[in-house]
Amino acid sequence: MADKQIVNNDFKDVVFNRQSVRNFDSTVKISHEEFEQMITETTTAPSSCNLQAWHFVIVDTEEGKAKLKQYFMKFNTPQIDTCSAMVLLFGDxxxxxxxxxxxxxxxxxxxxxKAKLDEVFSTFLPLYEHADYDTLVMDSAVDSSLAAMQFMLVARAHGYDTNPIGGYDTTKAAEMFDLDPKRFVPVMAIAVGKTTKDYVPEIKSVRYPVKQVFKFA
Incomplete structure (x- = not known):
């Protein structure tokens, strides 16, 4: 099933030609079946101690998009209006x-x-059962960030483009979609869809020189 929906299996193209898109072809819809497949592929991402502390909300209705406009920054309106859906990632x-x-x-x-099972229950599980709330928030944010990047690559492999968004009121994100705001911590929103044929990126981003951002130790 997955192989039939993956239209781009060129690793270099998927990764290195990915770009953030602000205007999509509003006529393109993505089926719920394909979204389920993309999320399935996304959740093969790594996570802290295999905790998988992520949660996805797929906003693909006009009613849902109207909610987004209530707490997203105005400059993100083009993505909301034209994307096939907005994928909201929350840390759980x-x-x-x-x-x-x-x-x-x-x-x-x-x-x-059984030995490994007992090891997990005596080591990893107690770490989380006795963790403070800030630690749980941090781990879930790390897990969800890994899933966010994986989703953008999965979407591109399926022939779609994306735009990761952090410009919104995080205090409203969970409750707006009937989630417990203490349990579900907003990490990122990702607009997904297809670019219009005549779309030209507003900015061609420049990257820092690689020697500026790493060192051997």
Whole structure:
């Protein structure tokens, strides 16, 4: 199923020619089936201790987009109006509560042995069960950021373009879509769709010289 929907399997093109798009072809719709497949592919991303502390909300209706306009910065209106959907990524600070079931399933599937299962329950799980809220927020933000980048690459492999957005009132994001704001921490919004044929990027970004941003140690 996934192979049929992936239209670009050129790694270099997917990664290095990705760009942020602000105007999309508003006539292009993405089916819920394909979104489910893209999210399935996205959730193969790595996460802290395999916690997978992410949650996605796909906003693809006019009613949903009207909600976005209530708390997004005005300069993001073109993306809202023209994208096929806005993908909202939230960190899930309660993800550890499903952790036992997740690893138990891995054990019953034969993916890990009993010794590994016991190790997880005696090491990783207690770390989260006794963690303070700020630690849970930080880990879920890291997990969701990894998923965000993976989603943008997955979307491009499916033939779509994206625009990651952080310009919105984070205090309103969860409640606007009936989520518990303490549990679900907004990390990023990603507009997704197809560019118009005549679209020209407003800015061709310049990258810092590589020697400025790394060193060997």
């Amino acid at each position: 600070t309660d993800a550890y509560k499903s952790y036992r079931d997740l690893w138990t399933k891995a054990y019953h599937n034969g993916q890990i042995d």
